[in-house]
Amino acid sequence: MPATGHTVKVNLPLSPYSVRIAAGLIERVGAEVASVSTSRRVGVVTDSTVGPLYIDRVTSSLRSGGFEPIVATIPAGEAHKTLPTLLPVYDAFLNARFERSTPIIALGGGVVGDMTGFVAATILRGVPFIQIPMTLLAMVDASVGGKTGVDHAAGKNLIGAFHQPAIVLIDPDVLKSLPPRELRSGLAECIKHEIIRDEAGFAKLEANLDRILQLDITTVADLIAHNVQIKANVVAADPFENGERVHLNFGHTFGHAIETVSNFSYAHGEAIALGMTAACHAAVKLGMLTQIDKDRITRLISRAGLPIAGMKLDVDAVVDAMFFDKKVKDGKLRFVLPGRIGHVVIRDDLPRGLVAEAIHSLKG
Ligand SMILES: NC(=O)c1ccc[n+]([C@@H]2O[C@H](COP(=O)([O-])OP(=O)(O)OC[C@H]3O[C@@H](n4cnc5c(N)ncnc54)[C@H](O)[C@@H]3O)[C@@H](O)[C@H]2O)c1
Ligand SMILES: [Zn+2]
Known part of the structure; x- marks a missing residue:
């Protein structure tokens, strides 16, 4: 081999x-x-x-x-x-x-x-x-x-x-x-995996990001193997998405709505990057996540060439789109929010005002 x-x-x-x-x-x-x-x-x-x-x-x-x-x-x-x-x-x-x-x-x-x-x-x-x-x-x-x-x-x-x-x-x-924009879009999911499961992996990604963007193949192969392992662990624990597999939706409740309202002018990973940023904003406001961890997350997203700000979409249109998502249960939106890097929790009690504020924070 x-x-x-x-x-x-x-x-x-x-x-x-x-x-x-x-x-x-x-x-x-x-x-x-x-x-x-x-x-x-x-x-x-x-x-x-x-x-x-x-x-x-x-x-x-x-x-x-x-x-x-x-x-x-x-x-x-x-x-x-x-x-x-x-x-x-x-x-x-x-x-x-x-x-x-x-x-x-x-x-x-x-x-x-x-x-x-x-x-x-x-x-x-x-x-x-x-x-x-x-x-x-x-x-x-x-x-x-x-x-x-x-x-x-x-x-x-x-x-x-x-x-x-x-x-x-x-x-x-x-x-x-692969076009570089597609590569960066995939990196959004790698960053997501580390945030939901692996603080040490997050630190390694911080250290290796430049080599990855230059497509150093040994480093990229390591990154892929590590991310496949994370996804494999989550899937093996919950093959039909009845429980913890929903953690993989971190950044996606906000992100899917942003992707849809932008009429797909944001690539999937770009929308997820904004979605993870909005989720971190909400988590900080709820007292779950420290500002230090949020800054560390958004710095890595940004270094990967993905957006964390500058969103021009109408906030209400994004909020409305979120409530149309197929994953809405009994009119309640489920969010996956980080408590720290490497650990997330599911929350379905976010007031609409906080959801809107988190989206608004992406405009800056
Ligand atoms: N099944 C799942 O669990 C799961 C999870 C995440 C996303 N998805 C789905 O994945 C899709 C998005 O996938 P994607 O981002 O890979 O998009 P894609 O399949 O459209 O590929 C992006 C573009 O890159 C081109 N391309 C692919 N590989 C290339 C290569 N090596 N060199 C040059 N060009 C190449 C493709 O032809 C395409 O034009 C969505 O439909 C989404 O729903 C599924
Ligand atoms: Zn995704």
């Missing part, structure tokens, strides 16, 4: 799986897939941006591993994360007479991962699913945990299923072709 190699186990009781992280892994997909499947054929779903860059390397490695790949390419971008986009994918795989044992690989960011997972969950009532996440967000967040699905006009991710992958293959080298 190369020096940057890591394996993280996701210990789900019924369907444990491994997340392999190693530079150059994209060239060895065939051997890795052979470790979990004896099928001859294998489906691959990619998008119109990732496909031209990587599909040849993946299919030739699959062929060397004895597989016959059948590739379906979907248009890139969240706007295409809908059921109609998937119809030609089902056609391609059903016409090729896929069987219950034929695995389907997602080669792309979180959009391709969620959509491919949904195909794998539903085609023939479920076939094995393999993730090759290609964005930092997909590596540290979307590829682990088994949430799959598509958007609907009524909201994001409203149609979906839980379907865990058989294996997740991560090659940190592929981040070199």
Whole structure:
């Protein structure tokens, strides 16, 4: 195994799986897939941006591993994360007479991962699913945990299923072709993971941030492995989001509303950066978090090239959007707020005035 190699186990009781992280892994997909499947054929779903860059390397490695790949390419971008986009994918795989044992690989960011997972969950009532996440967000967040699905006009991710992958293959080298704004967006989720679970990890991220932004691959591989471990621990403790998995929503109650009201001009991670900042503001006002910890958090977010201020959106529009979120229970908004770096609590008793004030604080 190369020096940057890591394996993280996701210990789900019924369907444990491994997340392999190693530079150059994209060239060895065939051997890795052979470790979990004896099928001859294998489906691959990619998008119109990732496909031209990587599909040849993946299919030739699959062929060397004895597989016959059948590739379906979907248009890139969240706007295409809908059921109609998937119809030609089902056609391609059903016409090729896929069987219950034929695995389907997602080669792309979180959009391709969620959509491919949904195909794998539903085609023939479920076939094995393999993730090759290609964005930092997909590596540290979307590829682990088994949430799959598509958007609907009524909201994001409203149609979906839980379907865990058989294996997740991560090659940190592929981040070199990722637009820098997408890299920073993924870093927002890494910062989130440290705030909810790991003060020492937060300090390490503070120390390593510049090397990470320069894509020093050993440091980036460590970061990915550490973040996958955090997500794996949370998911293994609460596979269906009945309890502590909700901690992963830190920054997301504010952030989703900001993302929606901005009409997606904020990238997801940028909206989450503002959302984490607003959540910290509320936590300080409630006497839960020290100003020192809040400043440390916002300094790291800002150093990662993510916004903590300068928001131009209408505060009332953001507050209203928050109450429309699918996660609102009995009209009560649930917030995940930090008590300190590395520890969060769930609160559903925030007065609307404080919520509005926290959003207003982002305008400065
Ligand atoms: N399932 C989950 O638990 C979970 C968690 C978080 C987010 N998500 C979902 O993930 C999606 C967002 O994922 P994303 O941020 O990865 O967006 P994305 O999949 O749209 O990828 C962003 C862009 O980067 C391109 N790209 C991807 N990898 C590349 C590479 N290596 N080089 C060059 N270009 C590359 C893509 O083609 C796309 O244009 C959302 O739909 C969200 O709902 C799911
Ligand atoms: Zn997120």
